[in-house]
Amino acid sequence: MKFSMRGGHFHATCTFFALASLLASGDDFTPQVDFCVAINNPNGNGAYFSNGELCKNAEAAKAEDFYFSGLDATRETDNRVGSTITLLSTNQIPGLDGLSLARTDYAPNGGLNPPHIHPHATEILTLLRGILHVGFITSSPENRLITKTLHPGDVFVFPIGLIHYQLNTANNSALAINSFSSKNPGVITIANAIFGSHPPHNREILAKAFQLNTDTINFLQQRFKGNQ
Incomplete structure (x- = not known):
């Protein structure tokens, strides 16, 4: 040529x-x-x-x-996954533009921010307390899992649009500050989106996709029904 x-x-x-x-x-x-x-x-x-x-x-x-007060207050983590996220966007700080911020509280011994994606933003996590096992999965066909154990003061980056998670492995509660490269990072929690959609996904499709029987799919849909 x-x-x-x-x-x-x-x-x-x-x-x-x-x-x-x-x-x-x-x-x-x-x-x-x-x-x-x-x-x-x-x-x-x-x-x-x-x-x-x-x-x-x-x-x-x-x-x-341009101001918000109260991010220092500990959040309740007594829920099914053991974590609570407090997001600061333009709804809380009207003058915030181009980025956003969150506080994530994790329960001791297994507090989890379950696998999810942010379709609009890269995330930078700064761990302030606890020990977090974190990871993200690269895109197909590699689907490579990249993981790290974080201690207070450590920083970790989750690239935009990739599935990622955090798990507190410490005996005490954990606390992280999450920064996002968009004022609207968006979030899609994988299990909630697949098994808790409205209206529900076709069971036969999910059964074939996950190689499960339809009874198991029905159980999971009932389990995640009403979750966002």
Whole structure:
């Protein structure tokens, strides 16, 4: 195969497409304003639209729009998986843009943030207390499991869109801070999505996909019914 472009034009074209690809790969658009304080309605006060949000007039912004208090409070983890996630997005901090934050509390000896994905964001986890066994699975056909044991002060990255989990293996409770590269990371918990969907998935499809009988699928659907 021969290229008709001359060297200079070819390299310029490659540079252009590389730059375009880099810009397109961002999780959220680069802001065109200093900040966006999200609001639900314009109220006729100079509101404008930016990066997927309706924003109030910047002159009306106040410190409370960029503030949240109470993330230090311990959350209850007495539930079926033994973990509770407190997400801070624009619903809690209207001035938050381009990223989001969460606190995750884990029960002792097995508190689990079950396998899930964030379709819109890479996650950075910082462990503050406890011992976490963490892992993520690469995409097909490799489906490689990458795992690590974390101790307080350790940081671990979960790439965007990949299935991942965290399990507390310590005798005491665990605490982590999770940072996301999008103001709307999204979350799909695998078991809930598959066995707790509304309306339910066809049992024969799931039985064949998981190589289980339909009675087992029925049990799992009843088990996860109502979970989000």
